[in-house]
Amino acid sequence: MKSEKAVVVLSGGQDSTTCLAQAVRDYGRGNVACITFQYGQRHGAEVEVAKKIAALFGVTEHKIIGLDWYNQITTNALLDSGIAISKVDTAACPNTIVDGRNMMFLLVAAIYAKSLGIHDIITGVCETDFSGYPDCRDVFIKSCNVTLNLAMAYEFRVVTPLMFLTKAETWALAERLGVMQVVAEQTLTCYNGVAGSGCGTCPSCVLRQRGYEAYLKSKEA
Numbered sequence: 001m002k003s004e005k006a007v008v009v010l011s012g013g014q015d016s017t018t019c020l021a022q023a024v025r026d027y028g029r030g031n032v033a034c035i036t037f038q039y040g041q042r043h044g045a046e047v048e049v050a051k052k053i054a055a056l057f058g059v060t061e062h063k064i065i066g067l068d069w070y071n072q073i074t075t076n077a078l079l080d081s082g083i084a085i086s087k088v089d090t091a092a093c094p095n096t097i098v099d100g101r102n103m104m105f106l107l108v109a110a111i112y113a114k115s116l117g118i119h120d121i122i123t124g125v126c127e128t129d130f131s132g133y134p135d136c137r138d139v140f141i142k143s144c145n146v147t148l149n150l151a152m153a154y155e156f157r158v159v160t161p162l163m164f165l166t167k168a169e170t171w172a173l174a175e176r177l178g179v180m181q182v183v184a185e186q187t188l189t190c191y192n193g194v195a196g197s198g199c200g201t202c203p204s205c206v207l208r209q210r211g212y213e214a215y216l217k218s219k220e221a
């Protein structure tokens, strides 16, 4: 077990929940803090799910940060329920993209981490099943890490355990961590705010289902 501590950016979705499970295993639950953002996303239920999941893993240090000004300066289908979410395969970049989101999250998470004397910041971003989100790419994370260090004259380490995993491999990781059931039944990735297996039709649910099926197939092999 590592002696350091870590801040996990927790959305309550499959990826960040898997990261949290790994962090609790690697750092110990008493050494893990979580941060969750309320930024006007259409499913505000996300925050309640994140609270439940943090509690389930025994993490008591959980900061909920409001970024409710976000939709005053940019809009998209994730923040505005009046805009229909475009389908998975039709556009290079889905219209659920929130400009600058991961940079904003990492900046706030870093400020929080530094205030606690923590260096490691864990985020579940992943570039493998690249949906066209530029701020999920490894090159962005590495650049952001350098910028955060310079901004605060502090040695942060932005850790991305899922960066090069496929969705199927993320399911396999959840199984190895013994949290398959929690991830399958309690997390919320659906754009329509349906926890667990989701609505089944939104792009996020389609991706999640594809990943799950690929994982089941890989188990048979």
Ligand code: ZN
Binding pocket: 189, 190, 191, 192, 193, 194, 198, 199, 200, 201, 202, 203, 204, 205
């Ligand atoms: Zn859905």
